[in-house]
Amino acid sequence: MVKITSFVTRDVRFPTSLDKTGSDAMNAAGDYSSAYCIIKTDSEHEGHGMTFTIGRGNEIVCSAIGLVAPLVVGKDLDEITADWGKTWRYLVSDSQLRWIGPEKGVIHLALGAVVNGLWDLWAKVLNKPVWRIVADMTPEEVVRCIDFRYITDALTPEEAIALLKEVEPTKQDRIKDAEQNKAVPAYTTSAGWLGYSEEKLKALLAQSVKDGFKHFKLKVGGSLEDDKRRLAIAREAIGYDKGNVLMVDANQVWSVPEAITYMNELAQFKPWFIEEPTSPDDVLGHAAIRKALSNTPYGPIGVATGEMCQNRVMFKQFLQAGALTVLQADACRVGGVNECLAILLLARKFGVPIVPHSGGVGLPEYTQHLSTIDYVVVSGKRSLLEYVDHLHEHFEHPASVKDGYIVTPTEPGYSVQMKPHSMDQYSFPGEAGKSWWTSEEAKIILDGPRVV
Numbered sequence: 001m002v003k004i005t006s007f008v009t010r011d012v013r014f015p016t017s018l019d020k021t022g023s024d025a026m027n028a029a030g031d032y033s034s035a036y037c038i039i040k041t042d043s044e045h046e047g048h049g050m051t052f053t054i055g056r057g058n059e060i061v062c063s064a065i066g067l068v069a070p071l072v073v074g075k076d077l078d079e080i081t082a083d084w085g086k087t088w089r090y091l092v093s094d095s096q097l098r099w100i101g102p103e104k105g106v107i108h109l110a111l112g113a114v115v116n117g118l119w120d121l122w123a124k125v126l127n128k129p130v131w132r133i134v135a136d137m138t139p140e141e142v143v144r145c146i147d148f149r150y151i152t153d154a155l156t157p158e159e160a161i162a163l164l165k166e167v168e169p170t171k172q173d174r175i176k177d178a179e180q181n182k183a184v185p186a187y188t189t190s191a192g193w194l195g196y197s198e199e200k201l202k203a204l205l206a207q208s209v210k211d212g213f214k215h216f217k218l219k220v221g222g223s224l225e226d227d228k229r230r231l232a233i234a235r236e237a238i239g240y241d242k243g244n245v246l247m248v249d250a251n252q253v254w255s256v257p258e259a260i261t262y263m264n265e266l267a268q269f270k271p272w273f274i275e276e277p278t279s280p281d282d283v284l285g286h287a288a289i290r291k292a293l294s295n296t297p298y299g300p301i302g303v304a305t306g307e308m309c310q311n312r313v314m315f316k317q318f319l320q321a322g323a324l325t326v327l328q329a330d331a332c333r334v335g336g337v338n339e340c341l342a343i344l345l346l347a348r349k350f351g352v353p354i355v356p357h358s359g360g361v362g363l364p365e366y367t368q369h370l371s372t373i374d375y376v377v378v379s380g381k382r383s384l385l386e387y388v389d390h391l392h393e394h395f396e397h398p399a400s401v402k403d404g405y406i407v408t409p410t411e412p413g414y415s416v417q418m419k420p421h422s423m424d425q426y427s428f429p430g431e432a433g434k435s436w437w438t439s440e441e442a443k444i445i446l447d448g449p450r451v452v
């Protein structure tokens with residue numbers, strides 16, 4: 001029996017805006033940050049969970065974690081995990097906190113940190129990685145992890161069980177694939193940030209090709225001429241006929257008609273999909289863009305979105321509207337593992353591949369589990385996963401890639417446990433003499449202009 005006794009929040013920010021890592025058409029200079037939650041127990045185990053943000057406002061998420069986490073203090077882990085669907089409903093049902101959501105925005109980001117911290121704790125107690133807990137469940141047990149409120153018009157628990165049973169007979173083969181690091185092919189965005197120079201773009205693309213990557217994503221949406229030049233460089237590096245796939249990401253900068261016009265201009269570079277062409281809330285807009293781009297003179301361009309999609313209800317509508325070629329749920333934004341399972345099942349029902357959002361600190365550590373669950377338990381098909389090679393050195397058990405595949409995590413937990421030294425060094429606002437944020441160097445960011 002493990003009892004939850006207390007929790008701690010940490011505001012940890014990495015100064016990535018200094019070298020423009022993570023820069024795109026909407027987010028010119030982010031400081032990759034973690035609103036971090038450590039769940040303490042009366043055992044030797046701790047649960048570590050976090051939510052990803054890009055800097056300012058991280059303290060608001062930490063503050064919201066401080067309002068959600070008390071809901072589990074004093075509870076036994078067994079009681080929490082015995083009926084996860086019920087627990088999840090309980091965690092979103094504080095009506096005063098619900099008012100500042102519901103199930104969206106800062107309060108849902110905070111829930112993601114807490115729920116993922118609970119899964120990390122559970123996995124450590126069971127001595128398994130999170131993906132393996134789900135892989136070892138029966139279809140009925142997987143479905144019991146989910147709160148089906150608001151999605152039964154698209155997917156009932158009975159249908160979900162039937163879908164899982166369809167792929168169950170071959171599950172053991174896929175567990176073996178996972179054990180041999182052949183479950184989740186990786187793609188890279190590391191070359192494609194908008195703020196990188198053309199020389200850096202060329203060098204990084206050449207390196208990525210050498211490293212065995214087959215899928216490459218570039219940020220677009222700054223200026224059309226620049227994008228044409230950058231995409232030409234990319235195609236020169238990866239070719240058109242070598243089995244390499246190009247994707248582009250506009251990070252929400254366009255209106256619906258702008259997205260259609262702009263992407264027709266970029267169609268000659270044959271991207272597989274345009275990611276986040278417009279507002280993340282615009283279900284019908286995405287459907288219109290997908291329809292308009294389904295038949296360009298160079299072939300179809302698909303539509304992908306999801307990293308800022310709030311919850312399973314929004315994903316349900318995107319899928320019902322036929323708005324998605326690829327679904328990119330975020331491991332934190334949607335409230336943690338349980339809601340992710342609901343979204344994986346919805347995607348399976350509608351036949352849309354899942355490629356979780358991983359462009360952020362800690363996200364590849366989480367999503368390697370989710371994509372493995374999708375392959376082994378839910379879809380039974382290999383998809384793809386974004387691998388961004390930044391900041392992994394701060395984690396005890398970092399995500400990594402080998403021969404173009406994600407190396408399946410084997411350590412117990414959910415893989416986001418950060419090194420104590422890294423937490424202290426990048427703690428915000430931080431302790432004088434201990435945190436980088438109190439150094440002279442940090443003044444460039446702290447006193448600098450806000451980029452708009």
Ligand SMILES: [Mg+2]
Pocket residue numbers: 249251275276307359
């Ligand atoms: Mg993106």
